[in-house]
Amino acid sequence: MNWKVSMHISCMLFLISGSYINVWGLYSLGEGSSTVIEWELWSLSSSTIVYVLVLDWISLLFLSFVLLISSMVLYYSGGYMSGDPNFNRFMYLVVAFVVSMGAMILSPNLISILLGWDGLGLVSYALVIYYQNEKSANAGMLTVLSNRVGDVAILLGIGLMIQLGGWNFLLYSYYLSDESSLMIKCLLVLAAMTKSAQIPFSAWLPAAMAAPTPVSALVHSSTLVTAGVYLMIRFSPALEGSMAQKGLLIISCLTMFMAGMGANFEYDLKKIIALSTLSQLGVMLSVLSLGFTNLAFFHLLTHALFKALLFMCAGVMIHSVSEYQDIRRMGCLVKFMPLSVSYMSVANMALCGAPFMAGFYSKDLILEMAFMSSLNMISFFLFVFSTGLTVSYTFRLIYYSLAGDYNLMGVCSVSDSESKMTSPMSILGGGAIFSGSVMSWIVFPEPCMICMSQGMKMLTLAVSLLGAVTGYLLNMMAVSWTLKSVEFYKWVTFLGSMWFMPLLSTKNLGLYSLNFGSKVISAGDKGWSELFGSQGLKKTVFYLFNILNSVQFSGIKVFMKMFILSVIIIMMLP
Template structure:
């Protein structure tokens, strides 16, 4: 246990220092307009050279700063949350491996080296999802791994397609538009980004991954695993276009609406926040598909701050109420856990886009730019309703944490006394307040002017007010809300189960492919192939070796039998002649 504590503190200090260095380097690079590209040639094959490449520009350095800062806060928080775990050292090593894979992916402008960090994220995420070794975690881990393997295969095929380019460093080809002429490369990259960022129809694994410990969820849903797909598409954004970009635009909007609707019917605290992440990822993909990649990156950074804070606060609540994740057992906590609830509501307000918090600077700008773009009416109202649903489920959480009835169990020891868990929450809370304003000046040094009619300018505000009012009032009159849920049971089940996405994602695998593979294994692999293949050859050679051994024993009986057979054979031949 002492070694785990020392390793934890050392990792936190190192990551904090690394984050500070990255911030200083980012400011210098922004002021001097510098970009560094490092390359080592490993092997050359048919004029196609395989290099180890690293890219250090303002985007990668800033993302490194955010990832290391949030990772340091999560590791420090884990010292309190995972204090009673017997495998604390293994947990820390896994989280550090997870962070290292993400850092490697961020600075890789090469598809081959990106694949190393991409697969590292998938492998370590599977190990962390099944950390609590039970049947539910095993199923969630398998769903996560199989869903992400689709994107891994897309990256592998893209590596093969880019062989025609003479190299795999897409960084130099994307600005020229050359990648759009390489077969189906861009649709494959979009498919890989959609699987990692859990867009429809690959959305089921994101809530299922909540089987992992809460500190892992805070890391995964803020700045690492789920943002890898968005970051990859941001890097490829100059080459996006055609029908695949239109498909991404529609699917991102539907994902955003579906996640917001499902979160309003969910009662599991961690799954509500997971669906919130899915909704925000849909918003990033939505604005990215329109062509504003800097806005998508800006929202990715601000979202990372308040989402990590939200998961930490949720972990503190779950830790205090004895491991229960049902929000119906968490009413009236503001008088018992004032610091945690304050930080949680601060993160909720930032998520809603309340003015002058981190989420306001990115979400408000995204909505205004989207409203001024050439959207059709369906996509416009989809974006508007998704924004209202975000505020609706956020205020639903605020009701259950602040003003709801006291529903805790009698033996719950609820308090804010664990400083190891509260200090990282305070640090991320400060970042969630000032981070949006600071990043808006650094990423967009010259201000934008978005000219809209008054009705569209006020639309985001009105939708947020209506959504918050509906989310709070419906839960305040809980009897009416529960009665409507009972009367419209089928609709509630459909909306609250992500439109049956988990069932559809596993039915095809378990209902067809696994049964076919079982039949193949029993009748072909372990049947005919064994009889006429390896085992059959083994038996034949075994029998033949017995005859050889018998012939080599120098037995008189054997020679006499062979002699008699030879005599009989010669006699038969002579008689026929």
């Protein structure tokens, strides 16, 4: 099948199936019903291995958003990847990615969820190394090794959950007490942290930007990185009041702060957006650890639309400026690409939580519910400061790439002429504007009771305005303040490199762990284990067999000699 010919048909099928699933999900939400499909594959004693599909409003709504965004990404790829010689292979990998995410979304069973979970890891590795250069290979290896930690955690969780008689975490999560099943909760939280790139596994998320931009739009909006958040949403009843939930709150708040700070020192366009994704993942997991599951799911849906739009706009800009990703080589794009810049401004405003955009309805409610919760001062400070940092790096990005000085080369042909890339942006642009209000009416038909002082109520808006002014003014003065970054070089390096996490994950921790692992294998599996295990047993058995064999053959010879001698003696007797 030639994807360049049938791409419109495939995208239309994705859209039709997504719209049907969306209607089904809204019906399930209104009726409060769900459908469970179960196939029993194998039974052992009281435990059964079954393949289960759960079709409730959470899985159906999320799957409809995944299908919508994936159809837009497939259509967008027709323009972005049109000159690639391996275009068909790329499209098949994207479809495999979507199928893996669908299998993970619909499965409530910890064993069958591995089909989608490992499928995401495998296909993401194939997509990150798609350009087949050294940078892509290193990024792919970091991605797959980081995600394998979460895979091992799920496998250990499967082994521990056998005591419950099954692996359906939707059914058994209500009966997991903190005293008896804390290890299972910690393992699943660890799996979610690796897939959603929380500290200390954050280094792989910006490194995965080595993949093509359409893949980034899909990965960072509704698929790979949101898999950990979705797992925690499904497992949320078991986390209520546990130590794992409190630990997740601290880690997610630190991730949110770290990503926002790092994005203000980054100059790679795709990495800035990747760090903003990391920051929003911290927001989702932090509010989830406070106990507001539906609110985290609401932000997950709205974030998927405007983040996919943001990556698509970034891809159009990179595609137009001769594949440069440094925002210092861009500038004044609003005069050449008014449509793409308009959509990017809409996505940026939704990311900042500007009033009446999609992100406003979820982020404002998240911050208000968090301020009303029993937060300590450190978490409160991280929430407030991270909100200002989000607006700060957004306006920094706008200043450098969209509204700053003209820094493009003369050979750049910058325009909005590619309809295959701008048409999907129009649909997602509408979603970035209207999805917040529509989804808030659907998910929260009854208004939440917010009771706080006027100062606390205005704190979010004040911090956002302060962050916007700070981000814009600091970068306007960047020319005269260039040497200031040299004076604070150590702090700039520390904050701009994600607290040295890429260095720790690759050169130090990765190298030392691999060397230590090779020594353990040499001394264990290939050393003492071989000597006293299979090889030693083999040598011992062969040695005993040779002794027995020699005894048997020698005994037969002695017996035959004695028999022949006895016969001769008997014959010689009179």
